[in-house]
Amino acid sequence: MDLLPDVWRQEYWLPPGVTWKDMERLADSERPLPLDLLMAVPLALGFVVLRYAFERFCAPPMARCLGLESFYTKHSRCPSQSEIVSLMSLCGKTQRQIETWFRLRRNQDRPCQTKKFGEAAWRFFFYLMAFLAGLACLIDKSWFWDLRECWRHYPVQPMERVHYWYYMLELGFYNSLLLRISVDIRRKDFKEQVIHHLATIFLLSFSYCANYIRIGTLVMLLHDSSDILLESAKMFNYGSGWRKTCDTLFIMFTLVFFVTRLVVLPSKIIHTTLVLSMEVFEPFVGYYFFNILLMVLQALHIFWAGLILRMVYKFLNGKMHKDERSDEESEIEEEDGKAEGGDYCWEKSKDTINSKLSMLTNSCVLSNLTIHRASTANRRRKAQ
Secondary structure (H helix, E strand, O other): OOOOOOOOOHHHHOOOOOOHHHHOOOOHHHOOOHHHHHHHHHHHHHHHHHHHHHHHHHOOOOOOOOOOOHHHHHOOOOOOHHHHHHHHHHHOOOHHHHHHHHHHHHHHHOOOHHHHHHHHHHHHHHHHHHHHHHHHHHOOOHHHHOHHHHHOOOOOOOOOHHHHHHHHHHHHHHHHHHHHOOOOOOEOOHHHHHHHHHHHHHHHHHHHHOOOHHHHHHHHHHHHHHHHHHHHHHHHHHOOOOHHHHHHHHHHHHHHHHHHHHHHHHHHHHHHHHOHHHHOOOOOHHHHHHHHHHHHHHHHHHHHHHHHHHHHHHHHOOOOOOOOOOEOOHHHHHHHHHHHOOOOOOOOOHHHHHHHHHHHHHHHHHHHHHHHHHHHHHHHHHHO
């Protein structure tokens, strides 16, 4: 705290009438220190390495793209009408052939089911372990059953070592998600995911430094409970022959999500931090900051609840075949599915697509050679 003294002013982090000297009454092992957060850095890197190894054994490497694709990689994945006309004159192909080439080429970039399964399985195993560990270390605590206990003697509350590791592991995991988000499958709610990860990291970091650990552990446990069902439903959705299991898990996830995120969180957790805490101390900067971050998370929960309701509507009408948050090429995939006879994984139809791309590419090259030779012959005749 000697560094950046203005940042660590006690009126920002502690209720009125409480000083850092009061916190020093706790033993170092029982007192949350800002430097403890550095432990999350090697843990995040460790999670990245573990995830890489996990996904490498769960999903095969993505096939490298081959063929004539300089325009695709340097200009646009979805060319405009004027660009298509330009490519038609350049390659000597029809508009439909150009559009077919780009559609097939976009399919090469689609993540296969194995990669999606690997990402979902990794998150599932972490959330499952974190939830079981969190439940084991909280079920016998007084504040798990009586939320007013979260504020008894606050902020001079001793921190148990098991809660320290619970915090660090969760913080390290969300840091690893943020580090990997640029290479993960890009979802429609990519921006909301970034906001969620940042808000979670700030929430965990601040609540640790301000000794909001009791309420923070409850927030983490509440979130992990529904995330387990979400990731398990995805895993079975990416498999084949598990439709009933996937549907059952989806129904369970929907119920748990709405109960925990839209009922318990605002009526219990946020009510506790906004109202019940005022029975113990007066508002201060940290009080407002912590509750603003909880409100941001709650707004994201409402956004995702809208997506889930759309999925429920499709499910009841028998039209749900994929996650509403599926990757950005999903709309193109649906069109391609209608044209080609349904959705398929690139890994399964690699040979077919490669052969079609090879035929179009070779034809384009031969057309260019023919045009070049014809123009050369014309220039020779004119020269003679």
